Amino acid sequence: MSAIGIDFQQNFFQLFNVPSRFQIDMVLLEQNYRVLQAQVHPDKFTHLSESERRVSMQWATRVNEGYQILRKPLDRARYLLSLHGVETQEETNTAMPVDFLMQQMEWREAIEDAQQAKDVAQLDVLLSKLRNDVKELQKLLELNIDIQQDFIAAAGVVRKLKFIEKLAEQIDSALDELDN
Amino acid sequence: MALLQISEPGLSAAPHQHRLAVGIDLGTTNSLVATVRNSISLVLNDQDGRALLPSVVRYLPDGGVQVGDVAQAVQSEDPINTIVSVKRFMGRGLADVGDVANMPYRFVDAPGMVQLRTVAGVKSPVEVSAEILNVLRVRAEQSLGGELVGAVITVPAYFDDAQRQATKDAAKLAGVNVLRLLNEPTAAAIAYGLDNAAEGIYAVYDLGGGTFDISILKLSKGVFEVLATNGDSALGGDDFDHRIYCGLLEKNKLSALGAHDTRLLLTRARAAKEELTDHAETRITAMLSGGDLIDTLLTQKDFHDMTLNLVARTMQPMRRALRDAELSADDIKGVVMVGGSTRMPQVQRAVAEFFKQTPLTNLDPDKVVALGAAIQANVLAGNRNADEWLLLDVSPLSLGIETMGGLTEKIIPRNSTIPTARAQEFTTFKDGQTAMSIHVVQGERELVSDCRSLARFELRGIPPMVAGSARIRVTYQIDADGLLSVSAREQSSGVESHIVVKPSYGLSDAEIAQMLQDSGRHAHDDMRARALREQQVEANQLLEAVSNALDQDGNTLLNEEQKTRILAAMGALRNELQGTDHLVIKRAAAQLNDATVTYAQARMDKSVSHALTGQKISELDN
Numbered sequence: 001m002s003a004i005g006i007d008f009q010q011n012f013f014q015l016f017n018v019p020s021r022f023q024i025d026m027v028l029l030e031q032n033y034r035v036l037q038a039q040v041h042p043d044k045f046t047h048l049s050e051s052e053r054r055v056s057m058q059w060a061t062r063v064n065e066g067y068q069i070l071r072k073p074l075d076r077a078r079y080l081l082s083l084h085g086v087e088t089q090e091e092t093n094t095a096m097p098v099d100f101l102m103q104q105m106e107w108r109e110a111i112e113d114a115q116q117a118k119d120v121a122q123l124d125v126l127l128s129k130l131r132n133d134v135k136e137l138q139k140l141l142e143l144n145i146d147i148q149q150d151f152i153a154a155a156g157v158v159r160k161l162k163f164i165e166k167l168a169e170q171i172d173s174a175l176d177e178l179d180n
Numbered sequence: 181m182a183l184l185q186i187s188e189p190g191l192s193a194a195p196h197q198h199r200l201a202v203g204i205d206l207g208t209t210n211s212l213v214a215t216v217r218n219s220i221s222l223v224l225n226d227q228d229g230r231a232l233l234p235s236v237v238r239y240l241p242d243g244g245v246q247v248g249d250v251a252q253a254v255q256s257e258d259p260i261n262t263i264v265s266v267k268r269f270m271g272r273g274l275a276d277v278g279d280v281a282n283m284p285y286r287f288v289d290a291p292g293m294v295q296l297r298t299v300a301g302v303k304s305p306v307e308v309s310a311e312i313l314n315v316l317r318v319r320a321e322q323s324l325g326g327e328l329v330g331a332v333i334t335v336p337a338y339f340d341d342a343q344r345q346a347t348k349d350a351a352k353l354a355g356v357n358v359l360r361l362l363n364e365p366t367a368a369a370i371a372y373g374l375d376n377a378a379e380g381i382y383a384v385y386d387l388g389g390g391t392f393d394i395s396i397l398k399l400s401k402g403v404f405e406v407l408a409t410n411g412d413s414a415l416g417g418d419d420f421d422h423r424i425y426c427g428l429l430e431k432n433k434l435s436a437l438g439a440h441d442t443r444l445l446l447t448r449a450r451a452a453k454e455e456l457t458d459h460a461e462t463r464i465t466a467m468l469s470g471g472d473l474i475d476t477l478l479t480q481k482d483f484h485d486m487t488l489n490l491v492a493r494t495m496q497p498m499r500r501a502l503r504d505a506e507l508s509a510d511d512i513k514g515v516v517m518v519g520g521s522t523r524m525p526q527v528q529r530a531v532a533e534f535f536k537q538t539p540l541t542n543l544d545p546d547k548v549v550a551l552g553a554a555i556q557a558n559v560l561a562g563n564r565n566a567d568e569w570l571l572l573d574v575s576p577l578s579l580g581i582e583t584m585g586g587l588t589e590k591i592i593p594r595n596s597t598i599p600t601a602r603a604q605e606f607t608t609f610k611d612g613q614t615a616m617s618i619h620v621v622q623g624e625r626e627l628v629s630d631c632r633s634l635a636r637f638e639l640r641g642i643p644p645m646v647a648g649s650a651r652i653r654v655t656y657q658i659d660a661d662g663l664l665s666v667s668a669r670e671q672s673s674g675v676e677s678h679i680v681v682k683p684s685y686g687l688s689d690a691e692i693a694q695m696l697q698d699s700g701r702h703a704h705d706d707m708r709a710r711a712l713r714e715q716q717v718e719a720n721q722l723l724e725a726v727s728n729a730l731d732q733d734g735n736t737l738l739n740e741e742q743k744t745r746i747l748a749a750m751g752a753l754r755n756e757l758q759g760t761d762h763l764v765i766k767r768a769a770a771q772l773n774d775a776t777v778t779y780a781q782a783r784m785d786k787s788v789s790h791a792l793t794g795q796k797i798s799e800l801d802n
Contacts, residue, residue: 017792032792034403038570039787042599042660046359047199047329047562048725050773051780057659059784061599068597172503179496 011083012066022077022145022154024070033067073138074161077145077154086151088158100160107167115174123178127171130164137161199329201359201561202320203367203553206309206333206347208267208389208416209520211235212547213316213331214554215324216563221371221551224323232546233319235389237311238262239300247315259284259443261298265418266312268390269294269305270350271342278414282422284439293346306350313354329717330357332557334549336391337363338411338497338576340622341634341664348661355710359560361661364388365395366406366573367552368518372543373399374555380513381407383501385531385539386549387494387521390416394498396505396512405572408504408595410497415490417453417521423486424449424478428464431476441468448474456480457523484526491530498534504595515539520546572597575658582619582628584609591656594624598662603655605671612644616652620666639668708762715762719753719769726750726776729783737782749775 013020016032040059045052069075078088114122137157144154205212210232214223223231230249238251239261255262263285269277274289286297295304320328335347344361351358365384372378378399386393393411397404425445429435437445448466455462461479468474502508515531517539522528531539556571558564574595580588581604592602608616616639623631642650651672657665726746734743749772756768
């Protein structure tokens with residue numbers, strides 16, 4: 001999944017005027033997002049010329065994309081690593097530590113068990129456990145990227161986080177299904 | 181406090197050039213039009229002082245059309261030609277409509293959208309809706325004393341692409357320039373938020389005549405940010421009427437009623453529902469055409485019991501919206517109730533229980549959407565300096581593409597802030613494959629067959645290559661109206677094909693022109709004169725916008741050559757405006773637009789960098 005549209009002269013960190021790091025000030029990011037949208041949003045250009053309306057839509061699209069990427073830790077890490085020339089290879093590089101894979105299998109079984117038992121409370125418990133794991137890995141990302149600048153190690157953490165995100169999605173759709 | 185410098189992207193209109201703009205709530209049961217006058221948003225009444233226009237259209241044998249109360253009054257006498265709740269058919273095929281047997285219409289299964297056979301011929305829901313919009317447009321123009329620059333038309337947040345496109349087509353047919361399609365709960369939030377200086381996270385629970393929306397919004401300092409929305413575009417007050425109706429059939433052992441009796445009992449059912457809002461019980465009486473007398477007592481408890489699962493059906497979207505926003509019910513500061521159906525006590529109780537707080541009902545649930553739409557219309561028309569004002573909305577449903585095995589690959593996930601665009605690359609399956617079929621779908625389910633099909637198109641002219649080596653980039657763009665366009669391009673060879681599709685339910689401009697010509701009302705209208713007038717208004721707006729821009733920064737952002745080119749294009753357009761050929765004016769306007777593209781980009785670059793430069797300077801000051 002990648003960006004489209006106009007050429008990027010600035011990367012998203014520059015565009016939003018936040019330091020190019022994993023750990024960023026989310027309040028500042030949100031504030032700057034709103035300042036930028038206040039400049040470029042199509043609602044400001046409805047009464048103007050066709051060309052200005054078109055440029056506005058392209059910019060607003062770009063600002064929305066950038067905000068979503070910087071706002072979500074996993075996307076932000078992936079993007080930051082790509083700026084450093086490191087691709088995270090989530091689709092191709094599936095070589096994971098054995099203990100991590102074992103853990104994944106346990107997770108999957110636990111989710112499926114809860115799903116079959118229609119145990120919404122248990123699914124919620126699993127989800128909050130998962131979120132703790134996510135927080136731990138995010139701390140590791142901060143260490144790898146911002147302090148050690150070990151981008152290769154960080155790419156490994158991103159791949160792990162991607163696995164966990166898929167588990168969270170699985171719980172989410174299980175909850176959705178039980179809701180029906 | 182860092183001071184942010186915000187430069188204005190475009191000049192707002194001079195005070196004496198107040199542009200007439202309205203907000204229109206095109207509802208399932210009732211429709212309204214509102215405008216901002218002296219900074220106050222108010223609903224425009226008809227000549228008899230009525231604000232609500234019943235969304236009822238009756239077709240007469242002589243080709244005449246009745247809209248509103250007059251049509252509603254005779255709906256039982258002439259049920260087949262009197263269309264109520266047409267919104268439920270917008271952008272919907274016959275298979276989607278549901279309980280066809282219990283509706284007093286003669287449906288025609290047309291490709292894309294269902295149609296209705298009336299005494300005045302076969303009518304599409306788009307045409308029926310256009311009749312309602314036309315009455316509101318005329319009401320507004322008479323009340324405001326001039327032609328409208330445009331309107332903000334509200335749609336249920338959970339409307340899909342086909343339903344939105346159908347609404348926009350109806351406006352076009354009614355001669356209404358759409359400034360924006362605005363989601364109903366968002367419109368309500370604007371009216372509510374401004375009225376109450378609300379800050380924090382709010383839920384808007386909008387149960388209308390035929391649609392249900394739930395939106396979670398973050399309100400802060402003039403920014404209305406939708407965090408998530410969900411709903412059911414086929415659930416509303418009509419369904420509650422229908423439950424009473426079915427109860428009547430069962431209790432009185434009736435079956436297979438004619439169109440007249442069906443409409444009669446549905447009307448009685450609705451009256452009973454309204455009565456039960458503040459009465460413990462009500463008596464339903466009706467004389468059927470066969471001479472049977474219906475006389476049934478209905479208590480609030482009966483009504484509550486028979487509609488339990490309808491109320492429950494609104495809870496699931498609420499849970500889903502909260503989950504998508506990563507919030508829980510405790511995070512919600514207030515719940516705004518919108519739509520006439522939220523008057524039902526069982527609905528209010530269920531919502532109160534869910535959010536553990538009493539919902540807010542201090543704004544008229546019938547009017548709040550139109551009032552909010554009018555406020556936004558005023559901003560979009562350029563009447564108000566919109567700098568402190570920002571509306572960030574989302575698209576309600578995921579958009580995807582069909583991949584191998586009938587599976588959906590999501591390209592834009594639901595609740596993405598609009599406008600948004602995403603691209604994804606696909607490749608060929610066979611050696612030498614020169615065409616690729618692209619199937620655009622909307623919905624959350626994995627199987628394509630469970631999602632709504634929006635469009636199919638083919639990308640042709642792919643140079644023959646080994647399977648898997650072509651790179652076809654498919655781009656989805658959702659604009660600020662929530663409308664989708666899709667394009668596809670083969671990249672690897674440098675050969676480019678580019679297609680933009682309209683969803684299959686959308687009407688082409690030619691079809692709309694044909695409908696306009698077919699419609700009796702417009703036959704007398706001089707089509708050319710109307711097209712000319714529209715083009716003149718548009719051209720003048722364009723000239724004004726460009727000349728304002730030039731005054732602002734023409735000398736700093738343009739070199740002599742660029743400036744000369746723009747001035748020449750302006751001169752040419754002014755020249756053509758003297759003439760009477762709308763196509764010639766249109767062409768000259770397009771040329772001026774072309775001449776200003778790089779200028780528009782430069783202006784935007786400047787405005788964006790200025791915003792952040794201002795911040796840097798003020799941070800240094802601290």
